[in-house]
Amino acid sequence: MKEYKLSGWPELPVAYQRTAYQRMLHQMSQGFVPLAQLLRASGLGREAVRQFLGRLNASGVLLERDHAEAPRALTAAGRSLEWLRRTLRPHPPRHL
Template sequence: MKEYKLSGWPELPVAYQRTAYQRMLHQMSQGFVPLAQLVRASGLSRDVVRVFLAQLGQRGVLMERERAGTPLALQMAARPFAWLRRTVTGTRTPRT
């Protein structure tokens, strides 16, 4: 899965000067972001976001990379309540 980041702030045509696009640009200016996160942040469809990313790529301000590993959310979902088991099995002192 790919992640995207801005290498520079683009001059956008009027069609892209909306809040949804500004949100995506802001997120990509902070670091690499997967497509799904851009879709959630903007509220736009996946296809519209892909077209926008293609526009940024043509302008030469978009960097892409393959996602490094499994997202933290998926790691935690694979081990539900692991943090709770560690907490419960810890040493307890009796209450008086």
């Protein structure tokens, strides 16, 4: 599965200056985003999103990568958070 990210802010024609397209641009400006997330964020159909991505690619502002597993640092961070959750979980009161 591919993920998409902006490398710069594009100049868009009026037809693409709608909220749906702005939402996608915002998502991609924050980091790599899979197609499914762009579909949800925009509310547009798959073909409209693909055409928009094609336009961004032609403008030279779209970075594309194959989705890989989470980097090790993120996996380690997730384990650290799980430890923290277990540590902070409320414990029953002790009776002395």
